[in-house]
Amino acid sequence: MALDRAESLVSALVTGRDLGLQSCALCRLTVRASAASARCPRCGARLHVRKPHSIATTASLVISAALLYLPANLLPVMHTHQLFFDEDDTIMSGVMTLASSGSWPLAVLVFFASIVVPMLKLVLLGEILYAVHRGRVRHARQRSRLFRIVEFVGRWSMLDVFALSLLTTLVQVAPLAEIEPRPGALAFAAVVVLTMLAAQSFDERLLWDSAAHG
Amino acid sequence: MSALIICHACDLVHRLDAVSGPARIRCARCRAEILRTTEASIDTPIAWAMSALVLFIIANAYPLVAMKVSGFTRLTTLLGAALGLYDQGYESVAGLVFFTTFLVPLAQLGVLLWVLIAIKLGQPRAEPIASLRLLEPLRPWGMVEVFLLGALVALTRLSTLATIVPGIGLIAYGSFMLMLSSLVTTTPREQLWRWIAQSRS
Numbered sequence: 001m002a003l004d005r006a007e008s009l010v011s012a013l014v015t016g017r018d019l020g021l022q023s024c025a026l027c028r029l030t031v032r033a034s035a036a037s038a039r040c041p042r043c044g045a046r047l048h049v050r051k052p053h054s055i056a057t058t059a060s061l062v063i064s065a066a067l068l069y070l071p072a073n074l075l076p077v078m079h080t081h082q083l084f085f086d087e088d089d090t091i092m093s094g095v096m097t098l099a100s101s102g103s104w105p106l107a108v109l110v111f112f113a114s115i116v117v118p119m120l121k122l123v124l125l126g127e128i129l130y131a132v133h134r135g136r137v138r139h140a141r142q143r144s145r146l147f148r149i150v151e152f153v154g155r156w157s158m159l160d161v162f163a164l165s166l167l168t169t170l171v172q173v174a175p176l177a178e179i180e181p182r183p184g185a186l187a188f189a190a191v192v193v194l195t196m197l198a199a200q201s202f203d204e205r206l207l208w209d210s211a212a213h214g
Numbered sequence: 215m216s217a218l219i220i221c222h223a224c225d226l227v228h229r230l231d232a233v234s235g236p237a238r239i240r241c242a243r244c245r246a247e248i249l250r251t252t253e254a255s256i257d258t259p260i261a262w263a264m265s266a267l268v269l270f271i272i273a274n275a276y277p278l279v280a281m282k283v284s285g286f287t288r289l290t291t292l293l294g295a296a297l298g299l300y301d302q303g304y305e306s307v308a309g310l311v312f313f314t315t316f317l318v319p320l321a322q323l324g325v326l327l328w329v330l331i332a333i334k335l336g337q338p339r340a341e342p343i344a345s346l347r348l349l350e351p352l353r354p355w356g357m358v359e360v361f362l363l364g365a366l367v368a369l370t371r372l373s374t375l376a377t378i379v380p381g382i383g384l385i386a387y388g389s390f391m392l393m394l395s396s397l398v399t400t401t402p403r404e405q406l407w408r409w410i411a412q413s414r415s
Binding site: 016019022025028044097172181209 | 244296298314360366368
């Protein structure tokens with residue numbers, strides 16, 4: 001829309017840090033970067049030139065989530081008890097059940113939201129952290145685009161948790177059928193929460209601070 | 215008059231002429247949205263917020279869905295879905311469901327309504343503004359639309375073994391989602407804080 005009005009100083013690549021200015025993390029007011037523990041004059045939020053301890057926090061969250069990714073996918077998340085059979089479901093077998101009941105679009109959706117997205121998120125965050133740690137980030141633009149997609153899509157992984165909450169609440173018609181949660185659900189929910197926190201604690205500007213070229 | 219705007223995502227400095235009317239401006243280097251303004255007056259988001267509040271109350275007062283299977287009928291409400299996990303000993307997952315589908319959406323709505331009305335009435339005091347500050351990091355944790363898709367997945371899985379009847383609660387919750395997202399799009403961050411700064415000066 002009004003894109004043309006944003007006259008950037010791209011050719012010179014002037015950053016806020018160069019000018020001693022920063023964008024308030026909360027209300028995005030341009031403020032003078034000053035001593036620690038300063039507060040934004042408009043919204044009163046604490047000001048930081050970069051999010052404090054971003055790399056260490058993100059790295060520990062990514063590692064914890066990666067460890068939990070295995071039990072989240074290998075352990076059963078729910079147990080179905082019906083008159084003549086008992087069944088444990090993992091995340092993946094839930095996808096298969098959806099597919100075999102003919103709801104292909106939903107099955108594909110859940111497969112992406114619950115299995116592919118958390119894995120992509122872990123790989124991408126790990127890889128970005130490694131590149132920033134080495135101090136040389138190639139393809140910063142593509143990486144930041146990927147990071148944003150993954151950050152945006154991440155919350156959709158919760159849909160399996162919500163489906164489980166409805167299934168376990170509704171299907172309590174003993175002796176006909178009962179559905180109960182199983183420990184895999186704990187690990188799975190933890191993976192989603194930890195990866196969301198990891199994306200939130202990562203400061204995207206670090207990607208650009210050590211970009212190999214523009 | 216021109217102003218310097220710094221991209222929150224890559225720290226690049228932009229010089230920007232005064233923006234009038236609705237605009238959406240992206241960072242020239244990393245394409246992050248650095249400024250969005252709307253033409254809507256403050257009455258528009260207040261109207262969205264009020265209708266969202268009514269729908270949220272209806273969504274919680276009526277059952278989301280009913281399941282019928284050989285003579286048995288089971289109903290659940292929104293809070294009932296979190297409670298079901300709690301009763302089975304999964305308190306932390308139940309808490310997460312309660313937090314993301316009830317607490318955060320309600321807080322988001324309540325705080326925005328409080329702040330907007332305070333601006334409308336003149337001098338907003340410190341409390342609504344402090345609560346708006348607390349709300350900001352919670353933004354990604356409101357998951358109304360994700361819950362609705364999760365409900366679709368659950369009901370599809372059940373439809374092979376039972377009859378599923380969607381309730382008034384589900385329809386109200388779906389409409390609540392639409393109202394809440396209209397509220398969020400009519401209160402862009404920059405504009406909200408500008409309204410606050412204007413009404414304080």
